[in-house]
Amino acid sequence: MDFWNIDFMRNTFLSALLLGPACALLGVFVTLRGMAFFSDALAHSALTGVALSLLLQELLGWNIDPMLVVLLFSLGLATAMAYFFERTQLRPDTIISFSFTGSVALGYILISMLGQYRIIDGLLFGSIYSNSTPDLLKQLTLLVTITTFTLWQLRPYTLAVLQPDLAHIQNINTRHLNYIFSLLIAVTVSITLKMAGALLLSALIVTPAAAAKLLAPNFRFFLILAPLLGTGAATAGVLLSFRLDSPTGPTIVLTNVAILILCLLQASLRRRA
Amino acid sequence: MPSDHSIASDLRPALLKLHNLSVAYGSELAVQSINLTLHQGEILGLIGPNGAGKSTLLKAILGLVPCHEGRIEWLSSLRKTQVAYVPQRLEIDLNIPFTVAEFLSLNTAQNRWWFPQTKADTRICQQLQRVDALHLSNKALGHLSGGEFQRVCIAYALLQSPRLLLLDEPATGIDHTGALLLEALLRKLRDEEGLGIVMISHDLHLVGDLCDRVCCLNRQLCSVGTPDEIMQEHFLSEIYGRQRLLLSARHLDLRKPLPSSNPKSVT
Numbered sequence: 111m112d113f114w115n116i117d118f119m120r121n122t123f124l125s126a127l128l129l130g131p132a133c134a135l136l137g138v139f140v141t142l143r144g145m146a147f148f149s150d151a152l153a154h155s156a157l158t159g160v161a162l163s164l165l166l167q168e169l170l171g172w173n174i175d176p177m178l179v180v181l182l183f184s185l186g187l188a189t190a191m192a193y194f195f196e197r198t199q200l201r202p203d204t205i206i207s208f209s210f211t212g213s214v215a216l217g218y219i220l221i222s223m224l225g226q227y228r229i230i231d232g233l234l235f236g237s238i239y240s241n242s243t244p245d246l247l248k249q250l251t252l253l254v255t256i257t258t259f260t261l262w263q264l265r266p267y268t269l270a271v272l273q274p275d276l277a278h279i280q281n282i283n284t285r286h287l288n289y290i291f292s293l294l295i296a297v298t299v300s301i302t303l304k305m306a307g308a309l310l311l312s313a314l315i316v317t318p319a320a321a322a323k324l325l326a327p328n329f330r331f332f333l334i335l336a337p338l339l340g341t342g343a344a345t346a347g348v349l350l351s352f353r354l355d356s357p358t359g360p361t362i363v364l365t366n367v368a369i370l371i372l373c374l375l376q377a378s379l380r381r382r383a
Numbered sequence: 384m385p386s387d388h389s390i391a392s393d394l395r396p397a398l399l400k401l402h403n404l405s406v407a408y409g410s411e412l413a414v415q416s417i418n419l420t421l422h423q424g425e426i427l428g429l430i431g432p433n434g435a436g437k438s439t440l441l442k443a444i445l446g447l448v449p450c451h452e453g454r455i456e457w458l459s460s461l462r463k464t465q466v467a468y469v470p471q472r473l474e475i476d477l478n479i480p481f482t483v484a485e486f487l488s489l490n491t492a493q494n495r496w497w498f499p500q501t502k503a504d505t506r507i508c509q510q511l512q513r514v515d516a517l518h519l520s521n522k523a524l525g526h527l528s529g530g531e532f533q534r535v536c537i538a539y540a541l542l543q544s545p546r547l548l549l550l551d552e553p554a555t556g557i558d559h560t561g562a563l564l565l566e567a568l569l570r571k572l573r574d575e576e577g578l579g580i581v582m583i584s585h586d587l588h589l590v591g592d593l594c595d596r597v598c599c600l601n602r603q604l605c606s607v608g609t610p611d612e613i614m615q616e617h618f619l620s621e622i623y624g625r626q627r628l629l630l631s632a633r634h635l636d637l638r639k640p641l642p643s644s645n646p647k648s649v650t
Contacts, residue, residue: 142479265498269489272473272481276539278447279468280490326480328521330498 113352121241122358126344128249129302129314132256134340136298137319138333139260139291142271147203148191150312151210152184152299157233157308158217159183159300164224177248177300184296187213192292236307236359245304252301256294260333263287268329306359317366318343321373343369395422396458398547398579399444404453406436406443412451413439415603423458423546424577426569428584428594428610432623435601437583441468441549444581461547467540469533469550477525483535484520487511490542510538514568530561537568547579548572554586562586566593587614 113119140149159180166172166179187209194205221230231237270277270284277284295315302311318340319332326332347362354361397420404417414436421427429437442448444455445468485498487507511517514534519527527535533553540548550569554562566589572578584590590597590610597613599605599622606618613619 265489272486272489273470275442275445275447275470276468276490279445279466323478323480328480328482328498328523329485332480 113349118239118241119352121243121246122238123345123348124246125238125241125249125305126348126362127341128246128253129305130318130341130344131337132249132253132340133298133302133311133314134318134322134336135256135260135333136294137315137317137340138322138336139267139271140295140315141319141323142268143291145295146312146316147206147210148188149295149299149315151191151206151213152188152295153312153315154210154308155184155187155213155217156180156299156303156311158213158220160229160233160303161217161220161224161226164226164229165220168224177303180303181296181300183213184299185293188292188296192288232307233303234307234309235357236303236305236310238305238358241304245301248301252298256298259290259294263290264333267291306363310359310363313363313366314340314344317363317370321366321370324370324373324377339369340366395424397422397456398458398461400456401444402454402456404440404443404455405451406439406448407451408439408448412602414443414600416453417600417604419598419604419607421547421579421581423579424573425596426573426580426582426594428582428590428597429600430584430587430590430597430613430622431600431605435622437600438551440600441551441581441583444549464543465546467543467545467548469536469540469548469553471551471555472532473524477523479525481524482521483511483516483524483527486524486535487539487542490539506542507538510541511535513541514538515564528558528561529556530558530564533557533561533565534568541572545578548581550580550582552583552585554584554589562589565589569593587619 113123140146159182160176162183163174163176163179166174191202191205191209194200194209195202198205221227232240266277266280266282267287269280270282270287274284298315299311302314305311306314319336321339322332322336326335343366344362347365348358350356350365351358351361399419399421401417401419404419405415406413417440419427429440431437439448443450445466484504484507487510488498488504491504491506508517508520511520514537516531516534516538519531519535522531524532524535537548537550537553553565553569557565569580569582570593573580582590582594591614592610594610596607597610598607599613599618601622605622606613
């Protein structure tokens with residue numbers, strides 16, 4: 111295939127192969143815990159993370175990897191939201207909503223103050239063509255980490271989500287597991303930002319899992335099908351974007367959504383039958 | 384000196400003794416100065432209005448909430464893993480394709496990292512058989528009726544081979560047939576396997592039929608006695624108010640004469 115001989119195209123395809131299953135596997139637990147909106151908020155906060163890294167560079171001359179600042183900011187936001195969930199009377203969706211909009215507003219103000227409007231497009235919708243070999247290594251590490259966490263903590267974490275009291279009785283530390291899971295979402299956001307951008311990346315996490323949920327007759331199948339659909343949609347989206355010369359991130363997201371719609375139709379036909 | 388509301392003549396070992404137990408949420412006491420004993424092979428019903436602290440008491444026994452005062456004394460031979468709990472509901476979106484067998488597998492062989500095939504796990508099949516739910520093993524949790532769900536949760540608990548079973552409102556949302564099945568199952572566990580069972584319930588009919596002793600709780604222990612002693616108008620109206628009692632009167636024979644023995648009133 112021609113694209114395999116062109117560096118950025120090959121890297122983009124490899125990214126799809128690595129990030130597609132990683133995000134979808136994470137999405138299984140995001141769906142299980144009903145945290146789609148939470149992961150969306152963390153994804154959008156990446157805008158502020160990048161803006162903060164630019165600010166540090168501008169004001170203090172610190173040349174920090176934006177991915178690291180995004181990770182730290184997402185982690186801070188996730189911790190703050192977890193604190194508010196536990197300590198206030200507000201509903202989680204309200205807390206997520208103001209954290210989400212507040213961080214995006216802050217990010218945009220910082221970017222406009224710094225006059226860096228040119229980065230907005232890439233930040234919001236992804237700029238996968240700047241994918242380098244170190245990026246691919248980070249993505250591979252992410253896939254290995256998420257797969258390891260899933261296999262290592264699958265049963266304890268599933269029980270902690272299903273019924274926290276039962277998990278406590280079995281000496282499972284649900285609080286620690288929840289923090290590790292939030293950390294994983296934050297790491298995924300920072301690494302996936304280049305592929306789909308802050309506005310779209312949560313679709314890579316939620317959509318394949320949602321489609322798999324519609325088709326799977328049991329949890330085992332759900333766990334296997336979600337990463338398969340995620341990989342399929344991401345690679346198909348990359349190939350389509352090469353053929354149509356369309357932006358890669360949005361094309362991957364649209365492919366995911368198209369698969370989800372097909373699954374919805376199939377599920378509704380099955381229900382009628 | 385705290386009084387102990389056990390049956391004095393009972394020679395069966397006490398699985399659990401609560402000594403002057405209080406639980407607080409912040410500065411507010413949820414339950415106060417509870418003294419209670421549960422024996423092996425005994426079903427103890429906990430009744431009381433909403434907010435009376437029944438679930439809190441159960442959670443304190445399980446160690447899910449800390450005790451503010453007092454202590455819990457366990458039978459020395461009772462291991463922590465032999466205490467099983469049946470919650471009222473699960474926390475997740477029940478449309479997640481999670482089958483009954485997969486749910487039960489979470490309480491077997493902690494080191495296994497994957498979900499076993501149903502047919503391969505004989506322990507799961509055995510427990511489902513015991514609660515008359517083997518046919519549900521491949522059904523999604525979200526598609527179970529209230530009664531089926533409770534039986535599945537009891538099968539989950541039985542996988543621990545428990546000696547003490549704590550049930551949080553097992554009869555909620557169950558129809559009459561489901562309640563009868565539940566009653567027969569709990570009776571069997573008590574009589575044939577000698578389980579000690581603590582059951583929270585608002586179903587006074589079920590409590591009256593099934594329990595060996597009944598505790599009325601309203602943040603404090605109001606009264607403890609046999610169902611015949613407790614299911615009396617003056618006790619129930621004190622706990623629930625007159626209105627609730629009129630509704631209950633259709634189910635309970637509250638007009639029968641008082642038995643000679645009176646329940647031990649704490650207040």
